[in-house]
Amino acid sequence: MSFLEIRNVHKHYGDIEVLRGTNLSVEQHQVVCLIGPSGCGKSTLLRCINGLETIQSGEICLDGDRISGPGVDLNALRREVGIVFQSFNLFPHMSVLHNVTLAPLQVLKMPRAEAEERAMTLLKRIGLEHKAKAFPDQLSGGQQQRVAIVRALAMGPRLLLLDEITSALDPELVSEVLNIVRDLAAEGMTMLLATHEMGFAKEVASKVCFLYQGVVHEEGPPEQIFGDPHEDRTRAFLSSIIEAGRL
Amino acid sequence: MNRHEPREAPRRAASSPPPAFPLAFAALAVSAGVIWVAWAVLLHLHRVLLANGLEQRWMDGLLVGVGLLPLLLLIPVVRSFIYAAKARAALTGSDLAAARVQTAEAREWAQYAIGYAVATVLVFLGIQFLLANGGAVASTFFKLELIRSSFGLVLEAFWKNVWMFCVAEVFILIWGLIIAVARMIPGRAGQPIRFLAIVYTDAFRGLPTIISIYLIALGLPLANVPWVKDWSPEWLAILALTVSYGAYVAEVYRAGLDSIHPSQWSAARSLGLSFGQTLRFVIIPQAVRRIIPPLLNDFIALQKDTALVNVVGVIDGFNQAKIIASNRFNLSAVTTVALLFMLITIPQTRLVDRLLETEKRRIRA
Numbered sequence: 305m306s307f308l309e310i311r312n313v314h315k316h317y318g319d320i321e322v323l324r325g326t327n328l329s330v331e332q333h334q335v336v337c338l339i340g341p342s343g344c345g346k347s348t349l350l351r352c353i354n355g356l357e358t359i360q361s362g363e364i365c366l367d368g369d370r371i372s373g374p375g376v377d378l379n380a381l382r383r384e385v386g387i388v389f390q391s392f393n394l395f396p397h398m399s400v401l402h403n404v405t406l407a408p409l410q411v412l413k414m415p416r417a418e419a420e421e422r423a424m425t426l427l428k429r430i431g432l433e434h435k436a437k438a439f440p441d442q443l444s445g446g447q448q449q450r451v452a453i454v455r456a457l458a459m460g461p462r463l464l465l466l467d468e469i470t471s472a473l474d475p476e477l478v479s480e481v482l483n484i485v486r487d488l489a490a491e492g493m494t495m496l497l498a499t500h501e502m503g504f505a506k507e508v509a510s511k512v513c514f515l516y517q518g519v520v521h522e523e524g525p526p527e528q529i530f531g532d533p534h535e536d537r538t539r540a541f542l543s544s545i546i547e548a549g550r551l
Numbered sequence: 552m553n554r555h556e557p558r559e560a561p562r563r564a565a566s567s568p569p570p571a572f573p574l575a576f577a578a579l580a581v582s583a584g585v586i587w588v589a590w591a592v593l594l595h596l597h598r599v600l601l602a603n604g605l606e607q608r609w610m611d612g613l614l615v616g617v618g619l620l621p622l623l624l625l626i627p628v629v630r631s632f633i634y635a636a637k638a639r640a641a642l643t644g645s646d647l648a649a650a651r652v653q654t655a656e657a658r659e660w661a662q663y664a665i666g667y668a669v670a671t672v673l674v675f676l677g678i679q680f681l682l683a684n685g686g687a688v689a690s691t692f693f694k695l696e697l698i699r700s701s702f703g704l705v706l707e708a709f710w711k712n713v714w715m716f717c718v719a720e721v722f723i724l725i726w727g728l729i730i731a732v733a734r735m736i737p738g739r740a741g742q743p744i745r746f747l748a749i750v751y752t753d754a755f756r757g758l759p760t761i762i763s764i765y766l767i768a769l770g771l772p773l774a775n776v777p778w779v780k781d782w783s784p785e786w787l788a789i790l791a792l793t794v795s796y797g798a799y800v801a802e803v804y805r806a807g808l809d810s811i812h813p814s815q816w817s818a819a820r821s822l823g824l825s826f827g828q829t830l831r832f833v834i835i836p837q838a839v840r841r842i843i844p845p846l847l848n849d850f851i852a853l854q855k856d857t858a859l860v861n862v863v864g865v866i867d868g869f870n871q872a873k874i875i876a877s878n879r880f881n882l883s884a885v886t887t888v889a890l891l892f893m894l895i896t897i898p899q900t901r902l903v904d905r906l907l908e909t910e911k912r913r914i915r916a
């Protein structure tokens with residue numbers, strides 16, 4: 305059994321069916337990239353894994369434990385699974401350090417000294433220790449996203465979900481954020497990321513999943529998906545991306 | 552224009568500016584009229600003072616001083632004429648650009664004079680109204696001797712209003728937050744509570760405050776409700792105000808909490824923070840800044856509505872003033888309490904405007 309198992313998941317908002325029997329698995333230390341056209345359900349899938357949305361049927365298991373459906377301790381689940389969104393991640397009324405230490409202090413009940421020390425270590429890793437006292441609106445978008453990643457890491461998650469974390473950034477800021485993801489991948493962090501950065505997906509992914517209308521239409525190693533897609537829809541999607549100059 | 556010569560590139564001829572003199576003359580006429588009205592009113596005032604034996608040397612000085620003020624209107628009028636003359640000179644020298652600038656200046660000064668003239672005449676007409684009936688209007692509302700003699704009594708009773716709204720505001724802050732959070736409790740379990748909270752806010756927002764006070768402060772003792780029936784009318788009125796304004800303030804809270812981007816909820820919950828922790832550490836601190844101005848507005852309304860408690864017999868400032876008024880057939884004590892209300896509410900109104908202004912600037916930045 306895989307580390308993360310998503311089996312036949314259905315999710316609808318009212319009449320809109322977003323996930324229609326999605327299946328996906330992620331092994332430990334794997335980096336899995338979700339690609340697909342806008343509205344295909346990438347964000348929804350990630351939010352379901354983190355318990356931010358409830359699913360109507362199917363199941364999601366993490367390390368053999370069922371983490372979907374009734375009776376799941378969501379707060380415990382979220383210690384294991386971190387998520388970073390496209391934007392509006394940081395709490396604007398708190399300093400960077402406070403952003404990073406809030407959850408360890410309040411959720412893990414970590415002593416303040418320890419929480420701050422760990423936060424500073426993490427901030428040093430991304431080269432932002434000098435911004436610890438700054439507030440989010442004093443940081444660039446790229447710096448904000450880096451802090452958001454660090455904030456998720458401060459909880460010591462075993463799985464990290466990244467939802468198009470670079471798509472709201474100016475192009476010159478994208479690489480500083482992707483570098484961190486690259487480092488995390490090298491360290492063996494298990495990650496599931498939705499992205500439009502195909503070049504990056506090609507480089508870091510152990511597996512690429514093409515999501516289309518709420519189901520995984522095709523999956524495989526990046527060389528195969530990008531080099532020799534089997535499905536027409538995958539091919540059509542990738543050629544539209546190439547046309548847009550994003551690959 | 553050049554429509555008659557289709558071959559030519561269509562080019563707008565430089566047009567000469569509109570004449571400046573008519574507006575300057577209009578400003579002069581209006582200002583002169585206003586000065587005349589002002590002096591007529593002041594003469595009238597002088598006669599009323601004489602008739603009431605209030606004639607004093609310093610008052611004459613004051614009247615003359617006030618009479619000189621409208622003459623200041625002539626300064627912009629003169630400026631307007633100066634610029635209008637300059638504009639004419641520039642026009643005869645066919646310097647169109649200069650003529651336009653001077654004309655604009657002339658018109659601006661003329662409009663300035665007219666604006667101030669209108670404001671001045673309104674002030675003097677207001678004075679005239681108070682002088683009507685040989686000063687009866689003024690003495691009905693502003694009988695200085697009565698204001699002075701009743702001031703202590705009215706002020707003392709007014710403290711009751713201040714005390715009541717201070718106490719009520721504390722309770723309202725707490726009660727409103729409880730209702731607002733009740734309306735936001737997530738999940739199916741929260742449904743009946745959400746529903747009750749909605750019924751409550753709708754009911755009390757739809758009910759005139761005076762009726763709430765009447766029903767609660769008179770009704771509860773009348774119905775012999777245990778414990779509550781022994782409360783003093785003041786505390787019952789505070790209860791009524793809390794219940795009534797709690798509904799408004801709950802809506803203020805809710806709008807403020809709703810105005811925080813939903814991603815902030817997602818971000819906080821995804822870190823493992825509970826519903827309560829998310830509210831406490833993430834949502835409320837951000838919402839407070841947006842909540843304060845509308846909250847202050849509601850509190851200003853509440854402060855004024857403390858005057859309604861006289862319907863259940865509380866001797867507040869207004870009730871005391873009414874008693875004095877009916878004894879003396881003169882409303883000056885009511886004027887006192889009116890001024891006291893304005894004295895405490897106007898600074899708050901200004902503060903709300905300032906806060907809203909800074910908030911607007913912050914959002915634009």
Ligand SMILES: Nc1ncnc2c1ncn2[C@@H]1O[C@H](COP(=O)(O)OP(=O)(O)OP(=O)(O)O)[C@@H](O)[C@H]1O
Nearest residue numbers: 317320322340341342343344345346347348349468
């Ligand atoms: N809270 C919601 N209520 C109703 N419909 C929603 C909600 N959230 C998402 N949807 C719908 O679900 C569908 C999938 O949305 P989702 O955000 O998962 O797409 P996505 O693959 O992440 O797209 P993108 O690449 O644009 O981010 C869309 O059609 C969207 O309109």
Ligand SMILES: [Mg+2]
Nearest residue numbers: 346347348468
């Ligand atoms: Mg998305």
